[in-house]
Amino acid sequence: MALYTPRHFAGSDLREAIALIQAYGFATLVTAGHGEPQVTHLPLLWAAGGDHGVLEGHMARANPHWQRFADGHTLAIFHGPHAYVSPSWYVQPELQVPTWNYATVHATGTVEVIDDRDAKLDLVDRSAAVYEAGSACPWTRGVDGERLEALLRNIVAFRMPISRLDAKFKMSQNKTAADRAGVIARLEASGDTVQREVGRWMAAHE
Template sequence: MYQPREFAGTDEDTAYAHIRSNPFGIIVSASGELAATHLPFLLDDEDRPAGLVSHFARRNPQWERLADGDDVLCVFPGPSSYISPNVYTAEPDVPTWNYTAVHVHGRFHLLADPPEVRELLARTVRTFERGSSAPWQLSSMDPADLEGLARGVVGFGVRTTRIVGGYKLSQDKLDEDVEQVRRGLASSDRHEDRAVAEAMRTHQVRGRRSPPSTDPASWLPRDGPA
């Protein structure tokens, strides 16, 4: 993931926390041909994560082209918002987009043990039903029906080799404009805008104290082709 220094994140705990909050990710692979699938992910271990687990539909051809040890990329987008230059009061600038995202580079491996796959499915249900006032449970299904449905999925894990966070939240702006952006997003009627404002609060975004690396004048040569 390309990120200017103001937005780059290297802390694994922060990145895994992002995945807990934004678990619907995209697994990308290039074994045979480029492929991507949108899936719900869990951390392999909630206390000391070293990777991810999820499951493919068995009919999805992407998993059939993957072998244990193949490199994959899992992308976890967070909330995003368009930022209009109209909000800036400290200095002029151009339109931009604020967002958060985490990329997990890792090694793919199948979960071949049926009890392991069934526990993955049970844990997935428990995790995403947790906030419900009346959580649905796998035990409510007929065991034969459940077994038949479980045969239609393929469980897998991804062992993390590199994890990169991108948290572009106006860190390259001056204090006054950071606060203008945050206030504007927080008062928006769009849920995603308010989520970006909350991310700015969570990440304790402060205005810059030096010239921004995002200004092309700081790295483009003064003469020569663009």
Template sequence: MYLPRAFAEADLASLDALVARDNFATVITVRDEVPTISHLPVLYRRDGDRIEIRGHWARPNPQAKHPGPATLIFHGPHAYVSPSWYTDKEEQARVPTWNYAVAHLRGQLQTFEDTEFLAAVVSDLSVKHEASVGRDWRFEPERADHLSQLRGIVGFRFIADGTVMKWKLSQNHPEANRVAVAAELAAQPRQASREIAALMQARETARD
């Protein structure tokens, strides 16, 4: 990932917040120089610098046969930035850009097919997301029909050994531009634009 120094983010608490916002990951593996890509809900856990991610594929997914090196991407909010919002737009001949937050994690995938691991992943994912939609479906391991469904999936555990995060929030602009852009984004109808504004405003508060 192209990462100018101004946009590099090192605080893993920012990663925690990014995944808490949206725990849907892009999983990339490469076999015979050909990338395979999956998009999956995952379970995230961090203990200090140790990051562990669990999830599962449908068994026919070819990536289920790809233990070993992998990259996971978590996409945060993103928003268009109009050059008309900059206070120095004329003298600096400003151009459009895009602000966003994203994290790339490199590491190793381990695959699992045992019932205990698969049941835990399905159960934990359902507990996490059923509450978010006001429902209460639960995986019931005592039910044969629930257990039989596990034959259709392969689980994984990903242990990160490198994390690169890019928080592109107009840090390369003077304060007047940053404040103006954040204010304009906060007034936009898109939720993601308002989320970027909140990230920018939090950075400005931290600077003070």
């Protein structure tokens, strides 16, 4: 599952790719296998291990996607900040066309289902802790007993050692310094927080 990446936009720094996964952990998970591809949108955690790390997550047992994990490779797509770029922001707008700046990471691997009950619960608790970390009043699990066991039975936890990691940071690196400066200025002056974030990514990717 190759990602088209012109050399200007190739992300070669593993740390940057991991940082995007951790900052934008809500992924699109795709398993091709046989027949119609299975697609699920869900949060994933990155953990150290192997050459590129390991992704961990869980989904509803009623979701048929997990039954296809054994069919072949699975792809996790992480979308970072993205924004429209107007030709009017360049030095010579009459020579330009609209485009879109964005950052994305594709992680590929073979998924392993986690059957161990305690390992499954540990993953669920760690996932909640990660996303509750910024809360002024973080939630902690109070569910226990048969209610907890029923919830655990109704989910499938999994881990995916990453065998291939592709990062693409399309941030106008193929434009002149003056054009880049114009785009960054317009994005950073925007009232939209995502556009301002793209401006900061552009400044970091000369």
